[in-house]
Amino acid sequence: MASSPSALSLTETSSLLALSLACFAIITNTFHGDGAPLVASLAFSGIAFAGSYSMIRWLGPAFMKAGLKGKDLSKVHKKEIPETMGAVCAVVYLLVITIFIPFPFYKDIVAATSGGGNRDVVMETIEHVQTGRFLHRFPHSKLASYLSAILTIQSISILGIGDDLFDIRWRHKFFIPGIASIPLLIVYFVDFGVTHIVVPIPLRPYLGDLLQLGFLYYVYMFAIAIFCPNSINILAGINGIEVSQSLVIAFLLVVNDCYYLLAPYPHPATDSHLFSLYMLLPFIGVSLALLVHNWYPSKVFVGDTYCYFAGMVFAVVGILGHFSKTLLLLFIPQIFNFVYSAPQLFRLVPCPRHRMPRFNARTALMESSVTEWQHPPKKPIAMLLKLLHRLHLLRVTENEEGTIIESSNFTMLNLWLVWFGPKREDRLAIEILVMQVLVGLAGLFIRHNFALLLFESDNVGV
Ligand code: UD1
Ligand code: MG
DSSP states (O other): OOOOTTSOOHHHHHHHHHHHHHHHHHHHTOSSSTTHHHHHHHHHHHHHHHHHHHHHHHHHHHHHHTTOEEEOTTSSSOOEEEOOTHHHHHHHHHHHHHHTTHHHHHHHHHHHHTTTOHHHHHHHHHHHHHHOOOOOOOOHHHHHHHHHHHHHHHHHHHHHHHHHHHOOOHHHHTTHHHHHTHHHHHHIIIIIOOOEEEOOGGGHHHHOSEEEOTHHHHHHHHHHHHHHHHHHHHSOSSTTHHHHHHHHHHHHHHHHHHHHHTOSSOOTTHHHHHHHHHHHHHHHHHHHHHHHHHSSSOSSOOHHHHHHHHHHHHHHHHHHTTOHHHHHHTTHHHHHHHHHHHHHHTTSSOOOSOOSOEEETTTTEEEOOEEEOSSOOOHHHHHHHHHHHHTTSOOEEEOTTSOEEEEEOSSHHHHHHHHHOOBOHHHHHHHHHHHHHHHHHHHHHHHHHHHHHHHSSSOOOO
16 A cells, blocks of 8 residues: 555654654763763754654645645745745754753752752852852743744744744745744843944044944844845745755854853853754754755645745844844845845836746746836836846847836746856755855855954854
8 A cells, every 4th residue: 555645664663763762762861971961962853853854744634724825936846835834843843842841051050059949049149249149040041032032033933833824925024033022022122231342443533442232232233133034935946945045054154153152161142042043953953854855846835935044043043042143144146146136126127026037838947037028118217228238147038119018037956047047946946055055154154254353352242
């Protein structure tokens, strides 16, 4: 009897089971020791991978039945497959990260309660004030950061599922992540509250050493929370690209975190980067499981939920870990795609529902997709489009009278195809990913070598 496509094969079941059992055994043995929470986080990430992998497979038919499905537009046979599978990842992630809460605080809980409960802590605090003896206090602000991160990611996942269910309009859904970021910004305000930036050395004669941004700093963080999820959602449209670009950013952030943790001296930013790893490792676990199913030829789609969820995980670690500038260095391709998309996003140029590259059924290759101009563009816009065409930043088609009748869509994927010609869907994804890795590594290299020249210190905060 043929097994249903949602069933796991025997090899898959036994591998996932073995992985889960090994991870479970590690977790039950890792309450003690200095690196214990990190080892536990790795083990939890293994469980997150196994959980998401099997649930994505099992829940596919149920999602289709509930209407959560989409047509794979770039195939000869435009089959319908389950959509919104990012919701499964987000739920597994949230479960795992919630169960993980006691682990990074285990030592603090033991020290603060010292076997006597909370009352003793209060009494000891008084004694401490009188004697001046060292007393271990529970790091409430660290716990608050952690809980606000979970709340923000939870909110964005719910709002993302709402978007996938009701296909909210772009001008409305653009601001969704801003609402979800409020718990994060409140905790930042109450517990950290730093709103200045370190001024680069050449500008110090004019601006001083530190530039106080005040309220504008919150606008900046709010903008990051809106930008990260949306920028992933618009660098989309070919199989696997949403998840794989997120995985590249996550791995590069982990490399950056390790740089601090492996420093030859205890770095002052160690705690921020441990927090970042605790948030990123399970994210990598659930995303790898999704990628196996979403890579070309896709068996499931990720939905907007995944793009919002992924972008918000990055915004959370960048903001609460105080390295949002480094984070933006890893978003250079997304920033380019966003800026390049602006004419269509802000409707200076018509924007169709889908801007993904066009699938040519005859060659089975992806080509740059175009927008047809129903009415000829106004003169200044036409001149600008023709200039971009001459600079090889766009492809426009004119009729005999020289009037523009169509132009390629303003996305990085289309531009890549304009530059390098038609190619297979997975090949296009791989080339974009290789470019992203190279740009990201260059960004990190610049960050860790030139920050010293520009700021005198490697620990430039944000
Ligand atoms: C964003 C992009 C849109 C792009 C779409 C593709 C902007 C402003 N919007 O819209 O241009 O076309 O993502 O995800 O830039 N699909 C495929 N193959 C894939 C991925 C998606 O065919 O590899 C199709 C499926 O029909 C799927 C649909 O795209 O159902 C999902 O689109 P959705 O994520 O809802 O689009 P948006 O995020 O609104
Ligand atoms: Mg989308």
